[in-house]
Amino acid sequence: MNNLNLTRRQFLKVAAVAGSAASLFPLGNEVLKGLATAAPAQPSDMKVIQSACRQCYGRCTINGFVKDGRVLKVEGKPGTFSEGTVCSRAFSIPQIMHSPLRIKYPMKRVGARGEGKWQRITWEEAWDIIIPKMKEVQEKYGGHTIVFNNGTGRDQLILMTMQKCFYEMGSTGGFGVGNVCKIANDDVQRRIVGNPCQFTGWDGPKTKTILMMGRALYSWGYYDWLTIKRAQERGAKLIVVDPRYTVAASKADLWLPVRQGSDLALILTFINMLITENRYDKTFVAQWTNAPFLVKEDGFLLRQSDLVPGGSTDQFIVWDETSNSIQHWDAKAMAWSSSDAQPALLGTHAVPSGKQYRTAFQALADSVKMWTPEKAAEVTWVPAEKIREAARLYIDNSPGACFMRGQKIEFSNHSSSKSHAIAIMMALAGNLDAEGGNLVRPDTPHSVSAVFQALPPHGKIRKETIANIKKYSLCPGQAKISGEIGGFAAATTRALITEKPFLPRVYWGQTTEPMAGSLDSRQVCEALKKFELTVNVDLFMTPTGELSDIILPAAHPNEVDRIEYPQSGHSWPAANTCSIRQPFVPPPGECRDDVDIIFDLAKRMNVDMGWKDKYHWFEFALAPSKITFEELRKKGHLTRPVTYRRYQTGKLRRDNKPGFQTSSGKVNLYSEDLKKDGWGPLPAYIEEPFSPLSNPEMLKDYPYIFFTGGRSHAYFHSEYRMSPFMREIHPFPTVEINPKTAEKHGINDGDWVYIETQHGRCKQRACLTTAIAPHSIHCDHDWWFPEKPVTDDLHGIFECNPNAIVSNDRVHDPAVGTSNYGGLCKIYKAEDGPPNGIYMTAQQLEAFMPKAPGRE
Amino acid sequence: MTRKIMIVDLDRCIGCHSCAVACKQENGISLGVFYNKVRTVGPFGNYPDLELYYLPVICQHCNKPECVNVCPTAASYKRQDGIVLVDHNKCIGCQYCIMACPYGVRTYDKAKGVIEKCTLCAHRVEVNEVPACVSICPGKARIFGDLDDPNSEVSKAVREAGSFLHRFADVGNEPGVGYILKSRKWRS
Structure with missing residues (x-):
């Protein structure tokens, strides 16, 4: 373990901490009694250990202040991508590590x-x-x-x-x-672009417009907000697409209050506008995507093998406008058949046999033609002028506009199409691996x-x-x-x-x-x-x-050695950084x-x-960085510089050839892979089942759109319900209801409410807010209560959990297995009040506080 | 003179409660007690024409603190540097100060039998550190320093904010904490 040498400044600070941080465990608790009566801690007793936080996917760098085998406090560690900031969840670390509920033995x-x-x-x-x-x-x-x-x-x-x-x-x-x-x-992005590019790698520091979909800032890595705010301060615009008026929406320059599950319609509209307004990046689309490839009537791409018996299946046919003849792209050789080929993007072209074939790009253009802002407005319930305004901001600032998403848009029976469409939008706008756009995250060493x-x-x-x-x-x-x-x-x-x-x-x-x-x-x-x-x-x-x-x-994440990577969702430098996560203290008992x-x-x-063990793996993983794990332990973190347009330099492919790491070597705007996996080769909007548009007769009994997945500032899915600090700032499973809707049902703020679907009901506490539309109900997800006995519904896993009231018998996206977790519901006041046996007061939460050493 | 104070840029605040929890850890505050409370002001209007902002509320470290005036044991006091504190050795938990405070930022801690409130992390300020909530704020929304020093970060922020600098209603106590809000109408 790395015991840092304290500077004089830190020495003084730690001395002050020793006075106050002992009271991490409040009065009335044995720990405080023990520590409060002890002689003032000597700074030499206290270690400051640099590490990383794993309380969400942000992985901020932190320092732990440790004395006598106890983590007394956690602070943000400055000098990295997280700049010394941390969110509330970091402060649950000592409470979780030293929790009286920890399992310590098999x-x-x-x-x-x-x-x-x-x-x-x-x-x-x-x-x-x-x-x-x-x-x-x-x-x-x-x-x-x-x-x-x-x-x-x-x-x-x-x-x-x-x-x-x-x-x-x-x-x-x-x-x-x-x-x-x-x-x-x-997985979809791997098929289209070769590698992920929609969560991580948005180029915040240089972007001119940020299009953010289904992400409310609380999910992970709050330092992303700093990046967004700085972008706004230098004139960039933030567009937020979300059914709820989230914190992100409240900070946005433009908020599109989209109907649940209809977001794909917006993206298809953006694509249509890029094409019909002739605003797409023609060079990129012609040279670096499979848009010019010709498409057969069976929906697969035309190959040399289709034209010549024994011909190659790796050679894709295009119409070359330079020679006015067919040429091909050889995906194996990664080369055009003619060095000055100018492949046609649009139109239908004849091959020597006289047979006519559409280009893939023409097929795309035809498939999105119906998606005008007016059409999208009917589906998304966002006014057409707002959609147009958002499209203008994104298109007019491209290249240089970036896209960022939350995970909730995944909860769909057509999430493949969403990811596919988003990749197409980025490619057409010229934002892939471009400054201010979305950087591809390659898996090349x-x-x-x-x-x-x-x-x-x-x-x-x-x-x-x-x-x-x-x-x-x-x-x-x-x-x-x-x-x-x-x-x-x-x-x-x-x-x-x-x-x-x-x-x-x-x-x-x-x-x-x-x-x-x-x-x-x-x-x-x-x-x-x-x-x-x-x-x-x-x-x-x-x-x-x-x-x-x-x-x-x-073991707790802060009881083990690890190389830590900020996961999913970040701009650089976070997206280009790895840092040390090392133990504050050893694991307790036999953990x-x-x-x-x-x-x-x-x-x-x-x-x-x-690999023989994790250290063996660490050394392998760090080899390209030319640093050992022990050196990283001392250094703290490593950040790789950002580079752009790596498809031109071969940095995106394992064979170092220019292009993308896909089946064709190009961005597969037209996806044969998705077609093979049960989807269409181009994105298509499908209305979710149990929606007001697909199932209007259901509205009579279940009049509200029911959805979940909004992230909490205190929890990470089902984690931390045993942290008193987290329970204090987010005490109850909370259902958001518009006051007008609540009034109809005699529901007041703070009432316990039943949310009922065709599949069952769950109970949550009402928060009345105009941040949600009168037609919608939003439930917290993943609640359970460690304080409830196991014999009461397995610690209350069913009573307040919205996933208990959605059926498993529904359509899943055939390519990736996703499905919509929402539907339609009704609500009514729970006359029987809160769930039995849950902690409602601060006094009750004392039971979750760490106990004195030796008394655990 | 020295006047240590905090300015909060509400345009940067995302209402994440990180300050509230950082403060609890740093100051060893009992469960149920907060020095830092994060309020949601709004949303105002009807869906989807809405606006809101978040408002972290702490002791305002007033220039003329009424809580100090009413304290019968002189437990509440104002330091030379402007920070208002409660000496727990003198506090008898009579709660007069709670009644005197216009902002509801003082709490009676039953277990300890004393009044609790924001100290501006005086123990950190003494070793030239900023308060815990300032150091970890994910939006870097908080600025701390000496208002009487024209070159301090707070003085600069106050000058730059101009008419966008807001304070809670002054009922003769001259609240110190400043709030910057440009993107929304101040309603607090």
């Missing part, structure tokens, strides 16, 4: 599932139960009946090592959050981002699984999360209930709470009970933990680093992880 269940009877066992005893069962199932039923759930992850390395370990056992995934997180659209490609080659079992994915996937022919492995939460749940296409046998959950985060919590609960072996790795006893056979105690647990499991299951 345990085995000795009562019925959900009865809450546990017995402490040793790690060896735990492995002796887990490993023989896993081996038996792998041998008898196949590795694909072992499912794992990686949640949103205590960090990226846990996800990657889990995936590596389980895929090598023959697992095809199973639960997991790929279908409700950025993974789904990253380069400094500070090796986490995305630092995985060893596939083993024998994994290769066999991939080759026969239809047979082994829980959703054959449907979702393909990350383009390779089948299985997502909804399909896994269904498979467990119906035992089709097969019955999964073993569940391994880590950093996740599927009953909180997946569709139909009650069905997930029933499904989890069907496993022969269930293992849950966590810091706390969670609702899913209560259904497990074995509990393994995990272990999640990654060490996985490496241990792999060894016992005879899986070759490629």
Whole structure:
């Protein structure tokens, strides 16, 4: 551990801290009594340790002040992308680390599932139960009946090592959050652009316009707000697309109050305007996208093999306006057949046989022709003039306008089309990898981002699984999360209930709470009970933990060594930075680093992880940066300079050739991959089921649009409900209702309210606000109550959880498995008041405060 | 003279409550007590024609603090540098000051039996550090310094803000904390 040498200034500051920070644990608490009566702390007793925060995906750099094995306080560490700022969640770190609710030892269940009877066992005893069962199932039923759930992850390395370990056992995934997180659209972007470019990499410091969709600033990395504000201060415009008047909307230059789930209509309109107003970047579109490729009547692209028997399938046919003849792009050689080719973008062109073919770009233009601002206004309920104004801001400032999104727009049965359309919009406007636009995040080996490609080659079992994915996937022919492995939460749940296409046998959950985060919590609960072996790795006893056979105690992120990467959503320099995350204190009891647990499991299951342990991986990941992990520990962080238009310099492709890392080497505006995966080759708007437009007769009984997913300033999905500080600033599951709507139902601010769909009802506390439209209801997601006994609905996982009232029996995006978590609902006052047994007062929250050392 | 004070740029405030929690950690405040309260002012208007701003409310460290005048034990006092503090050794928890304060920023801490309020992190100021809420503010919305020093950051901010600098209603106590709000109508 790195004990920094204190400067005189820090010495004085720490002395002051020692006086006050001891009272991190308030009066009435044993800790304070102990510390308050002790002699004043000597500065030499206190260590200041630089690290990173993992309380959300922002990964701000922080300093921990540690004394006698206790983290007394956390501060922002200046001099990095987060500039010394941190959000409220960072201050829950000491409370979570030293929580009286921490699980410190492996345990085995000795009562019925959900009865809450546990017995402490040793790690060896735990492995002796887990490993023989896993081996038996792998041998008898196949590795694909072992499912794992990686949640949103205590960090990226846990996800990657889990995936590596389980895929090598023959697992095809199973639960997991790929279908409700950025993974789904990253996957689409890989097919279109080659690499992700929609969350991370917006060029905030140079942008002229920021188009922000479904992101309210509270989700992750508040330093992004500083970037946005500075851009606004130098004249850039912020456009926010959101059904709610969020904090972001309140700061926007233009807010588009879009109807839930209709945002794709806006993007298609932008694309149409770019084309019809002749404002697209012709050079980029002609040279760096597959727009000029000719399209066959079956929807696939015309190849040399279609024209000449035995011709190449890698050669795509275009109409060359220089020679007035057909030429081709060779995707293997990455070259045009004629060096001065000027491929036609629009029109229909004849090949020598006389047959006529449309260009892909013409097909796109035809497909978006209907999307005028007026048409979009009908669908989105945003006035046409506002749509036009937004399009003007984006188009007139391109190249140099950037796009940024939240995850909520993923919650859709057509999220593939959304991600596809957004990529097309960026490409047409010339904003891809351009100054002020959206920078592509390549997975080519380069400094500070090796986490995305630092995985060893596939083993024998994994290769066999991939080759026969239809047979082994829980959703054959449907979702393909990350383009390779089948299985997502909804399909896994269904498979467990119906035992089709097969019955999964073993569940391994880590950093996740599927009953909180997946569709139909009650069905997930029933499904989890069907496993022969269930293992849950966590810091706390969670609702899913209560259904497990074995509990393994995990270390807190600030108790382990890691290279930390700001995840998803950031501008540079954050997007180009890696920093050290190192322990403030060692893990308590027998808690272990999640990654060490996985490496241990792999060894016992005879899986070759490629790396012998995490330090081995760290060295590999840092090699392009020419720095060792121990040097990073001292240095703190590394930032790579930003460069533009890397498709011209070969920096986006593994073979270093100019172009994009896609099947054609160009931006696949026209996507054969999506077509193969069950989508169309071009984006198409599909109305969500259970919406006022698709299902108007339902409005009689369920008159309001019900949606979820707005982020809290206190929580990260289902985490931190046991932090008193977080519960103080966000005490209750909160439903936002427009005052006019509330009045109709006799609901007052602060009343407990039932939200009811066709599938059930949940209870939340009313917040009356005009920030939401009278036709809509927004619910907090992922609530449970650690204070409620397990015997009361598994710590209250169903009562206030909106995911308990959405059915799993709905349409999913065929290419990435996403689906709409909302629908239509009715509301009424809950005459029975708040849920039983939840903490309502500050006094009650004292039970969550850390106890004195030695009295835990 | 010295007058330590805080200015909050509300155009940069995103109402994230980070200040409120940072303050609780730094000052070891009991659960249920806040030195820093973040209010939402609005939204005003009808959906979707709305406006709102966030307003962090702390002790205003008034020039003529009424809380000090009414304190029967001289526990509430104003320092030379302008910071208003409560000496917990002298405070008897009578709560007169709570009644005297026009801004509702003082809280009686039952467990401790004393009055709690923002100290402008006097313990940090003494070692030339800014208050905790200033140092971590994700919007860098808070500016701290000496209003009597024309070259300080606060003095500069006050000059630049001009008529966009707002203060809470003055009922003879001369509140010190300044709020900058340009993008919205001041309604507090």
